[in-house]
Amino acid sequence: MSDVTTRALRLLALLQSRTVWTGPELAAELAVTVRTVRRDVDRLREMGYPVLTSAGHGGGYQLGAGRELPPLLLGAREAVAVAVGLRLTATSGLEGLDADALRALAALDRVLPPEVRSEVTAVADAMGVVARPVPAARSEVLLALATAVRDALRVRVDYERGDGERFERRLEPRRVVSIDGHWYLFAWDLDREDWRTFRLDRMHAVHPSTFRITPRPTPDIEATVRASITHGAYPQKATVRLHAPYEEIAHRVPPRTATVTPESEETCLLSAGADDLDWIAMHLLALGAAVEVLDPPELMDVFARIGEQAARATLAGS
Template structure:
């Protein structure tokens, strides 16, 4: 193989498999001399790939973990698997999938050959995931278009359906995508309203990056997550919550949505959550019950009243004929 760039890519593809390659085998695979392999290994190292050489009668090379993440080469099956996994996670707003995951999906789908994009779409259309959480599902393409517009500082157009069902057309300067665990939101400057706005991504339709660049404006809150919290608090009255749990704080934190905050330990097997939320009373009561441990709701009083009513209703449901 006389084409040096093509040979380097082939060599890198071999080294990215989890095994050690003898220099003689690499030379045979690429139809070059062992001396050429040594030179190519030096070239890869100069590009930032941490290639380790082992001594011995035969000697060998393998790619090891380095200080930085170098570019990866993926075969067709690996690329499809990663794209499908990222689409599934982003589309259902699974807790823990943050903006970085959406950016990764946008980058991957941008360089996927058309044949692989078709395979990814076909596979996703043919499967139905077991939905988790309480958030609405989102077309991953909506997220990737928005993420690309945010990264490229491109103006974005889309249709938007408000909470009361009103349909409008918007043109915005997208700033950040924010995940609350249950839903995705876009923080953007609305050119028509001449003000900053937050948009629920599951209410967005037909997003289109116009190609028109813009100079990013300074966000009033300085942080997209803070701006979203402030915007949500204005839209819905907040509720001050105080709940004690008879379980360790890590156990409870792992079973509560991240936006509720972290409980504070009050002992080795107890903790307390004091937070302000904008969620519905019914949703909050069910989430507390799903923690699967004993707990006491101290406030607000309407939460304790609702939990009492819910408990009585569930008790009746467990007794045959009690509700008739």
């Protein structure tokens, strides 16, 4: 490979590594003159790479978007990171992306140097990704919503409720959130005039509009979504004070089961929802911390009944 070709490939890798480079910066990286950089940039343009030039303060060279995806130049560590990411994408719960990720992984594997391929194989063999059966969200739904969030545009969504009824929702999307393998949209519901959380796996289609969203005060998105999916949709809800440090409890509570917030150095608050209070009581007892019921009072009756049942337990043969 000639020095000119090697330098052009090195220049392409630099342009891919960050948004903007000045001519002197590229010249220093390549150990050539600024004039040589300009000639190499012209060669890349002749090869079809859209290298853009901007003048003025903060200007320089940048790789623009073309009609086709140009070859990516990856280092060994970057290739390993991409390969691991593709393997995780195959179990992301996004319908359609699993097959695309495997095809991309196969294409990457064909061009990897032997030493990099062996490193990727070693990392892959060490990974044990167990995919849980979660409802699949359509990749086109995710992409449409992510684009609408980025561009601050309203959308119309063909949404299916838990009872199977389908209807259209007019939304102002603020954030797409993934929690415990499930995908959610946090958005302002224009018809109900309130913040709502929607499951992406229940969306059949997303239709972006050209109307901009209205700026409005936004609550803590992650906390609101977690509260919505852990107890907002259940008929029975409970809030308790656990006499144990937050750090001791939080990592033992799955994100979709309950929300845990620190209160003091020795206590934390837990909120959960379920179809019945018995389920909540049993999981609270399993945490092993002293429980102080804040709401509802009926949870104390459930604890008393469970205690009576436990007291009647006997050992076989005794």
